[in-house]
Amino acid sequence: MNETEDKSKSKEKRLEERKKVVAETQRSYAVAEMKKAHKLIEDTEKSRKLPAIRSICQRIDAHAALLVQRAPMFGNNPFGGNPVLAENIKHEIRTNGRIYESIRYDFQKTLDVKEEDMEKLFPRIEIKMETGYWVTTCYITMIQQLRQMRAYCERMF
Numbered sequence: 001m002n003e004t005e006d007k008s009k010s011k012e013k014r015l016e017e018r019k020k021v022v023a024e025t026q027r028s029y030a031v032a033e034m035k036k037a038h039k040l041i042e043d044t045e046k047s048r049k050l051p052a053i054r055s056i057c058q059r060i061d062a063h064a065a066l067l068v069q070r071a072p073m074f075g076n077n078p079f080g081g082n083p084v085l086a087e088n089i090k091h092e093i094r095t096n097g098r099i100y101e102s103i104r105y106d107f108q109k110t111l112d113v114k115e116e117d118m119e120k121l122f123p124r125i126e127i128k129m130e131t132g133y134w135v136t137t138c139y140i141t142m143i144q145q146l147r148q149m150r151a152y153c154e155r156m157f
Helices: 002-074 083-110 115-121 132-154
Strands: none
Touching: 002 083, 002 132, 083 132, 115 132
16 A cells, blocks of 8 residues: 555555646746747837937938038137138027937937936037037037947947
């Protein structure tokens, strides 16, 4: 009778182990299905953002190209001499600063970058117009930052 009880206990243990393995397999399968569902949701969200990200990339490319073109003109004192011309140049510089801020804002909102992270990744650049040298330096810094933002966008494609 001892032998029969051992076989019976052994059989019960095997059945219990089998149930545990089946339950664990079902849980693992459910987790895998949930991960698959989350991936589909992420891909859908990503595809919704792609047109906006492409637009930001185009804006970055256009503005960086303009800044590259305009930066060399500030090497010689652009603010001296004709006050009307100096004011027009300052207006253009302020406009370029506003475009940069607009791109930066769109980038942050579209890619859901927190304000704190944005300041760490792409600190706000303030244009200093004391001299042509400062304007050129600010433009170069903006160009570098815009290119980094463009590279950041690339990972979304």
